[in-house]
Amino acid sequence: xxxxxxxxxxxxxxxxxxxxxxxxxxxxxxxxxxxxxxxxxxxxxxxxxxxxxxxxxxxxxxxxxxxxxxxxxxxxxxxxxxxxxxxxxxxxxxxxxxxxxxxxxxxxxxxxxxxxxxxxxxxxxxxxxxxxxxxxxxxxxxxxxxxxxxxxxxxxxxxxxxxxxxxxxxxxxxxxxxxxxxxxxxxxxxxxxxxxxxxxxxxxxxxxxxxxxxxxxxxxxxxxxxxxxxxxxxxxxxxxxxxxxxxxxxxxxxxxxxxxxxxxxxxxxxxxxxxxxxxxxxxxxxxxx
Amino acid sequence: xxxxxxxxxxxxxxxxxxxxxxxxxxxxxxxxxxxxxxxxxxxxxxxxxxxxxxxxxxxxxxxxxxxxxxxxxxxxxxxxxxxxxxxxxxxxxxxxxxxxxxxxxxxxxxxxxxxxxxxxxxxxxxxxxxxxxxxxxxxxxxxxxxxxxxxxxxxxxxxxxxxxxxxxxxxxxxxxxxxxxxxxxxxxxxxxxxxxxxxxxxxxxxxxxxxxxxxxxxxxxxxxxxxxxxxxxxxxxxxxxxxxxxxxxxxxxxxxxxxxxxxxxxxxxxxxxxxxxxxxxxxxxxxxxxxxxxxxxxxxxxxxxxxxxxxxxxxxxxxxxxxxxxxxxxxxxxxxxxxxxxxxxxxxxxxxxxxxxxxxxxxxxxxx
Amino acid sequence: xxxxxxxxxxxxxxxxxxxxxxxxxxxxxxxxxxxxxxxxxxxxxxxxxxxxxxxxxxxxxxxxxxxxxxxxxxxxxxxxxxxxxxxxxxxxxxxxxxxxxxxxxxxxxxxxxxxxxxxxxxxxxxxxxxxxxxxxxxxxxxxxxxxxxxxxxxxxxxxxxxxxxxxxxxxxxxxxxxxxxxxxxxxxxxxxxxxxxxxxxxxxxxxxxxxxxxxxxxxxxxxxxxxxxxxxxxxxxxxxxxxxxxxxxxxxxxxxxxxxxxxxxxxxxxxxxxxxxxxxxxxxxxxxxxxxxxx
Numbered sequence: 001x002x003x004x005x006x007x008x009x010x011x012x013x014x015x016x017x018x019x020x021x022x023x024x025x026x027x028x029x030x031x032x033x034x035x036x037x038x039x040x041x042x043x044x045x046x047x048x049x050x051x052x053x054x055x056x057x058x059x060x061x062x063x064x065x066x067x068x069x070x071x072x073x074x075x076x077x078x079x080x081x082x083x084x085x086x087x088x089x090x091x092x093x094x095x096x097x098x099x100x101x102x103x104x105x106x107x108x109x110x111x112x113x114x115x116x117x118x119x120x121x122x123x124x125x126x127x128x129x130x131x132x133x134x135x136x137x138x139x140x141x142x143x144x145x146x147x148x149x150x151x152x153x154x155x156x157x158x159x160x161x162x163x164x165x166x167x168x169x170x171x172x173x174x175x176x177x178x179x180x181x182x183x184x185x186x187x188x189x190x191x192x193x194x195x196x197x198x199x200x201x202x203x204x205x206x207x208x209x210x211x212x213x214x215x216x217x218x219x220x221x222x223x224x225x226x227x228x229x230x231x232x233x234x235x236x237x238x239x240x241x242x243x244x245x246x247x248x249x250x251x252x253x254x255x256x257x258x259x260x261x262x263x264x265x266x267x268x269x270x271x272x273x274x275x276x277x278x279x280x281x282x283x284x285x286x287x288x289x
Numbered sequence: 290x291x292x293x294x295x296x297x298x299x300x301x302x303x304x305x306x307x308x309x310x311x312x313x314x315x316x317x318x319x320x321x322x323x324x325x326x327x328x329x330x331x332x333x334x335x336x337x338x339x340x341x342x343x344x345x346x347x348x349x350x351x352x353x354x355x356x357x358x359x360x361x362x363x364x365x366x367x368x369x370x371x372x373x374x375x376x377x378x379x380x381x382x383x384x385x386x387x388x389x390x391x392x393x394x395x396x397x398x399x400x401x402x403x404x405x406x407x408x409x410x411x412x413x414x415x416x417x418x419x420x421x422x423x424x425x426x427x428x429x430x431x432x433x434x435x436x437x438x439x440x441x442x443x444x445x446x447x448x449x450x451x452x453x454x455x456x457x458x459x460x461x462x463x464x465x466x467x468x469x470x471x472x473x474x475x476x477x478x479x480x481x482x483x484x485x486x487x488x489x490x491x492x493x494x495x496x497x498x499x500x501x502x503x504x505x506x507x508x509x510x511x512x513x514x515x516x517x518x519x520x521x522x523x524x525x526x527x528x529x530x531x532x533x534x535x536x537x538x539x540x541x542x543x544x545x546x547x548x549x550x551x552x553x554x555x556x557x558x559x560x561x562x563x564x565x566x567x568x569x570x571x572x573x574x575x576x577x578x579x580x581x582x583x584x585x586x587x588x589x590x591x592x593x594x595x596x597x598x599x600x601x602x603x604x605x606x607x608x609x610x611x612x613x614x615x616x617x618x619x620x621x622x623x624x625x626x627x628x629x630x631x632x633x634x635x636x637x638x639x640x641x642x643x644x645x646x647x648x649x650x651x652x653x654x655x656x657x
Numbered sequence: 658x659x660x661x662x663x664x665x666x667x668x669x670x671x672x673x674x675x676x677x678x679x680x681x682x683x684x685x686x687x688x689x690x691x692x693x694x695x696x697x698x699x700x701x702x703x704x705x706x707x708x709x710x711x712x713x714x715x716x717x718x719x720x721x722x723x724x725x726x727x728x729x730x731x732x733x734x735x736x737x738x739x740x741x742x743x744x745x746x747x748x749x750x751x752x753x754x755x756x757x758x759x760x761x762x763x764x765x766x767x768x769x770x771x772x773x774x775x776x777x778x779x780x781x782x783x784x785x786x787x788x789x790x791x792x793x794x795x796x797x798x799x800x801x802x803x804x805x806x807x808x809x810x811x812x813x814x815x816x817x818x819x820x821x822x823x824x825x826x827x828x829x830x831x832x833x834x835x836x837x838x839x840x841x842x843x844x845x846x847x848x849x850x851x852x853x854x855x856x857x858x859x860x861x862x863x864x865x866x867x868x869x870x871x872x873x874x875x876x877x878x879x880x881x882x883x884x885x886x887x888x889x890x891x892x893x894x895x896x897x898x899x900x901x902x903x904x905x906x907x908x909x910x911x912x913x914x915x916x917x918x919x920x921x922x923x924x925x926x927x928x929x930x931x932x933x934x935x936x937x938x939x940x941x942x943x944x945x946x947x948x949x950x951x952x
Contacts, residue, residue, distance in 0.1 A: 070523060096525035108520035110513045120506075121513045125525045127506050131534065134505035135498055141505070148506075188524050361751050363758075415937050421750040422693040423936055426887060430929035433884075437926035455923075564880075568758060575755055608766040614759035615741055622752035623744035 021084060023048045023192050023224045024069070024100075029078035030248075031068060038064045039248040042078070046192065046241070051218055052226045053239035055259075057268060061248040062228045063105055066194050070102050071095045083191060097125055101190035103181040105197045105228075111170030115161065118169045118180055119152035122187030126151075155183045158220070159213065175206050179213070186221065193217065195227040199234050207231060211238050236260065244268065303504045310496055310582050317590065318489040325485065334597050336553075341593050342488025343369075343550040346495045348573040348585040350542035353499055355571070356580030357508070358535045359515030361425040363567050364412075364432025368405040368540040369547035370439055370562035376401030376548025377476040377557070381469045382446045384480055394482040398491070398548045405544020406537050408435070413536040417529055432567055439559035444470040475558030476551060483553040491549055492586075495542050499582060502538065511535050572610050576617060660794040665913050671801035671870065673909020674808035678863040679886030680893065680901035681815065682856030688832040688896030689852045692750065695757035696737060697860060698883015699764035704730045704861030705868040705878060706772060709779055719782035726861040734857025735850050743846065761880070768876035776875045779868035800870045807866060811859065812902050819898065828852060832896060881925070885912070888932040894942030903943060 022045035029042040039061045046052045054062050067073045069080060071092050080087045087095050110118050120127070127148050133139050156162045159179040164172065169180060178198060185193055195214070199207045211234055218225055229235050235242065236256040244252040244259060246268040252259055259265055321338055324330045347369060354362045380397040387393045412431045416424055443454040447466030454460040458468060470476050502508050510531045513521040522528055551557045577588030592610070596603040620626045679701060686694045707726035711717045717725070741760050745753050783799040790797065819825035830838040831848045839845050867882060868874050885908060893904025908928060915927040935942065 072519070072522075091527070092519075092522040093525045093527045096523060102523050104520065104523075108517045108523075110516035110520065112516055113509070113512055117509055117512075121509050121521070121526070122524045124506065124510055129506040131507060134507040135501050135538075137501045137505070144506075184524060355751075359749075359751060361754055415933065419936060419940065422687075422754055423891070423940065425754055426693065426884070426891075427933055427936055429884065430888075430932050434926045434929050437923055441920070441922045455920075568762065571755070571758070604770070607762060608770060611759050611762035611766055615756055615763065618752050618756040618759065619741065619744050622748035622756075624747055625744065 020048050022046055023050075023083055024226070025081040026069075027078050027081070029065075029068060029075050029080060031064065031073055031076045037248055039068065039245075040077075042245075042250055044243050044250070044253065046224050046226055048191075048224055049218055049222055050224050050240050051214060051238050052224065053235045053242040054226060054228045054245065055230075055232075055235055055242060056245035056251075060245040062245055063196055064248075065245070066102060066196055066228065069095075069194060070100055096188055096190070099189075099191035100194065101185035101188045101192075102194040103178070103185055103196055103198065105200070107174075107177050107181055109169040109177055109181060109184075111168070113169055114165065115156065115167050115169050115172065115180055116149065116152050116165040118184050119155050119187050120148050122155075122184035123148050123151055124188075126187075126189060152187065155187050156180075158186075158216075159183050174201060178202075178210075182213070182217070186217065190223060192224040192226060195225065195229075197228055197230065199229055199231045207234055210234070214238055303500075306582060307500050310500065310586065311493070313583060313586055314489070314492050314496065317586075318485070321485060331597075334594070337593065337597055338485050339483045339488045339553040340550060341590060342485070342492055343546040343553075344570065344573065344593055345492050345586050345589045346546035346549075347543055347570045348577065348589045349492075349495045349499050349582065350539040350546070351570050352574045352577075352580065352582065352585045353502070353535055353539045353542075355574055356578075357503060357511050357515065358532060360417075360532070361421075361428070361571075362536075362539075363425050363429035363564065363571070364435070365428075365539075365543055365570050366562040366564070366566035367412075367432035367435035368408060368543035369550065369566070370435055370559060371408045372398075372401030372405040372544025372547030373551035373557055373562065374439060374442070374444075374470060374476060374547075374559075375404035375544070377479050377551050378444055378446075378451065378469050380480055380482065380548075380552065381467065381478065382451060389480050389482060391482075391487065393480070394487055394549070394552060397482070397552065398545045401548025402541040402545040405547065406541040408544075409537040409540025410533070413533045413540075417532040417536060429564065429567075432564060436559050436563055439470075439475075439562075440473050442470050442559075443468070443472055473558065473560075475556060475561070477556045479551055479555055479557065481552060481555060483549050487549060491545060495546075496582070498538065498542065502535075503582075507531060507534060569610075572614055575614060576610075660791065661917075664795055665917050666910065667795075667797055667801055669910030669913035670906055671798075671804045671909070672913060673889075673906035674804045675863050675867045675870070675905075676882065676886045676889045676909050677808050677902045677905025678811060678859050678866070679882060680890040680905045681811070681898065682860050682863075683887050684890040684893070684895055684897065684901045685828070685852050685856050687890065689828055690742070690746075690849050692742065692753045693757060693887070694742075694853075694856075695754065695883075696760035696764055697856065698879040698881075698886070699761050699768075700730050700734060700857050700860040700879070701864035701867065701883060702768060702874075702876060702879030703733060703764060704864035705779065705874050706768060706777075707861070708782070708865045709777055709868070709874060712780065712782075713777075719784070723782060723862065723865050726865060727858045730857040730861035730864075731854045734853040734860075738850050738853040743849075765876045765880070772876065774875060776873040779872040779874045781869040781872070782865055783869055798870070800866070804866045804870065807862065808902070808905075811862070812898065815855075815898055824848070824851060885928055888928065888935075891932065891940075891942055892935050894944035897942070897944040900942055900944035 024046040026042050026044055030040040031038050042065060054065060056062055064073065068075050071087060071090055082098050082100060085098065087098060090098065110121060113121070127144055129141065129144050133141050133144070153162050153165060156165055159182070161176060161179060161183070164176065169177070172180060182193070182195065182198070198214070199210055202210060214225055214227070215238060217223065227239070239256060242254060242256060242259045243250060244265050251268055252262045252265045254262070325335055325338065347365065351362065351365045354360055376397040379400040380393055383393060383396060387396065412428070416427050416431070419427060438455070441455050443456070443458050443461055445452045445458070445461045445463045445466045445468045447463045452461040452463050452466065458471060468477060510521065510526045513526060514528050514531060518528060547562070573589040573592055574585055576592065577584030577586070596606045679697065682697050683694065686692065686697070704726040707729045708722045711722040711725045712719060737760055741756055742753065745756060781800060783803045785799045787799060788797045788802070789795070819828060827838070827843045827848050830841065830843055831845055835845055864879065868878065886905065889904035889908040890901050891904070892908060893900025893902065908931065911931055912924055912928050916924040919927065
């Protein structure tokens with residue numbers, strides 16, 4: 001049952017995606033840990049090439065939503081549809097094969113492997129090398145490895161990291177590690193990529209570069225991006241639709257302008273309501289200048 | 290010579306490992322063969338050459354599980370046991386039709402590997418659902434179960450084929466048959482087929498499999514699972530599938546080594562493949578460096594030969610191994626030791642980089 | 658009523674009580690330091706040797722000998738914790754487990770060098786003989802009675818200790834969340850060291866009771882009961898004191914029954930089979946809590 005966008009909120013999907021089915025939908029999604037409800041009644045839709053934002057105060061359950069979307073946790077209630085197909089009862093690996101890739105809040109790279117190999121691991125399901133090939137290095141091993149190397153380098157080049165290909169991933173500076181994690185996720189050829197606090201710990205110039213990269217990802221690969229972020233400047237600038245969570249519940253959905261002026265949202269960011277507004281506005285002016 | 294050294298340094302890391310591993314094994318083989326033919330080594334040490342080869346293969350295969358998969362298996366000797374006994378059964382029952390030659394040994398080793406692989410599959414499916422300490426303790430349990438079962442296993446062969454029993458020889462119901470496995474006494478009347486050359490070829494085979502596997506899609510997946518399981522899953526790697534594959538390959542190699550080991554003696558008891566043997570192999574792997582192929586070969590060779598060479602040392606051997614094991618683990622894993630090592634490495638690499646840059650600039654100038 | 662069955666049951670409960678006392682050491686250390694102290698079984702062996710030496714060579718009374726064994730084991734446990742495990746607090750569980758195996762081997766081989774591989778005949782510490790019931794149809798050994806009684810007393814004391822005392826509360830806090838406990842002003846290292854001390858003292862008692870019932874004492878005496886007691890701890894639910902008791906007793910009964918009714922050679926295989934089934938079907942054990950992984 002694939003619903004046509006705009007649903008459930010008219011404003012959350014950008015116009016170019018309006019008459020196409022959404023890439024990702026959740027219906028009344030919820031999860032309990034013990035007796036505690038971490039996420040409840042989450043219903044949203046993400047357009048095929050949308051940059052969507054998931055924001056909310058600390059502990060609102062944002063990362064839990066990502067863990068639900070990637071089936072790291074199994075939902076207690078509701079379901080998730082990826083391009084009209086339910087992802088329930090699938091493993092995390094299978095969900096990735098279906099088209100959801102992600103990054104992690106605390107970077108999870110394969111630290112002992114080279115930068116290139118990290119991306120090659122991302123290419124795993126696109127590399128045609130069966131066990132016989134792996135064990136003997138015959139039957140076209142050289143060709144598939146060469147292809148994988150070239151493809152991996154293309155992804156690295158996209159983020160200007162091709163010259164770091166042979167470094168151990170663990171030795172990269174922080175910003176480069178974040179980019180590598182995105183490159184690795186993109187290498188799985190997803191139809192939507194989930195970024196968990198991609199700008200955390202970055203300085204303003206790095207954040208600006210990241211914003212540019214996120215737009216390039218969308219334009220180049222024609223995929224949807226969904227991100228969790230605390231940097232309101234970034235969120236308000238690049239997201240087309242925003243969903244605000246508080247205590248596991250959706251308290252608002254809409255365009256950046258709608259969210260900025262939503263009284264419930266301002267209240268949720270307790271005590272900071274004035275600061276937030278100012279921050280967001282300042283961010284805008286900064287980005288313009 | 291300097292030119293060669295430079296070329297060697299510029300090779301990819303995997304190529305370097307391959308060259309040094311194969312090179313080392315070939316050198317060791319040539320040395321052992323020369324010493325054996327000239328009689329430069331004692332009889333007792335000469336008798337240890339095949340066991341050393343099998344233990345090198347055991348260490349290589351365990352390194353696959355511990356070093357690359359990152360899971361501790363405490364029942365590796367169990368696979369050796371399965372390989373040894375099934376290999377012996379195959380060899381004895383096929384002896385009359387195939388004759389006692391290298392071909393029979395090869396068949397015995399293949400059958401040993403096959404059965405160990407099946408054991409690996411049966412054990413691996415439940416075990417690999419667990420993690421960390423639980424996984425280790427269950428592999429230990431399986432190792433002990435295999436030992437216990439082998440200890441009460443009776444197998445004989447007569448005109449009607451193979452006979453099995455878990456109770457006694459009489460229970461086999463054979464007429465004029467030959468007993469192959471006699472309960473706690475283990476395998477008896479084994480044809481002594483093992484040779485140093487066979488051991489050498491088995492090591493080369495194990496190296497070929499292990500090194501190829503590491504430098505492949507499967508190897509990358511396995512290393513990724515070890516480094517960060519959750520991230521590996523998030524890029525579409527089916528964790529169980531790759532864990533199981535590695536576990537089975539490791540078991541097959543151990544089974545082949547077990548078959549070769551048994552063929553070096555006239556009798557082998559199940560007791561030989563107990564928990565202590567599993568730990569001994571683990572000591573070889575840890576002291577050689579987890580995930581270090583060349584290290585496994587070096588450590589096994591040295592640690593296996595030491596008590597033969599230094600008789601006085603034999604009594605203190607396990608005590609010393611235990612102490613060294615603890616020290617190595619603390620030195621490579623404690624926070625303070627890692628900080629210390631990183632600071633030293635940082636100093637060294639900054640010096641190295643400087644000199645490298647210098648030489649590169651020189652080369653660039655020369656090229657122009 | 659079948660007296661062999663009752664007799665087997667009593668033997669099973671008695672053996673199980675020893676497992677339960679050993680399992681306590683595992684379960685407390687696992688609950689608090691999140692590590693499998695593989696060397697715990699060998700502490701039992703050291704305790705038994707200490708008691709044997711002070712009774713045989715120093716001719717001390719059993720009670721004093723047991724106290725000496727407990728003191729030595731307590732010190733040993735704390736020394737091992739501080740020297741070998743403390744530096745690896747933040748290391749991978751693989752590294753810690755290999756270190757623990759190293760410690761286990763160190764203790765076994767040190768004992769082998771000191772006391773040799775020939776078994777020592779341990780004389781029972783229990784001052785009274787067997788009790789005969791039903792006209793001699795059922796004989797209960799003094800060792801069985803003392804073992805079960807000791808186990809019950811220890812369980813009650815430990816439960817009261819962890820529930821009521823300051824240190825016990827600190828232990829529970831550390832087992833819940835090490836970092837939070839640290840922030841609350843609890844000395845985590847000290848708490849873990851005390852856990853090791855208690856576990857090792859109990860191991861000494863277990864060693865003495867085990868060798869009173871099965872008198873052949875060798876350097877590897879502790880390793881099999883150690884592994885089985887870990888099985889018992891997992892069976893009952895790791896981290897749970899009553900769980901260790903239930904798991905230990907069940908395992909002891911299973912072992913004795915398999916020995917008498919199935920096959921004495923395969924009894925160990927059956928016990929390990931139980932471990933595997935428990936871990937696969939209910940990895941949290943009978944009374945354990947579920948742990949969710951953070952992503």
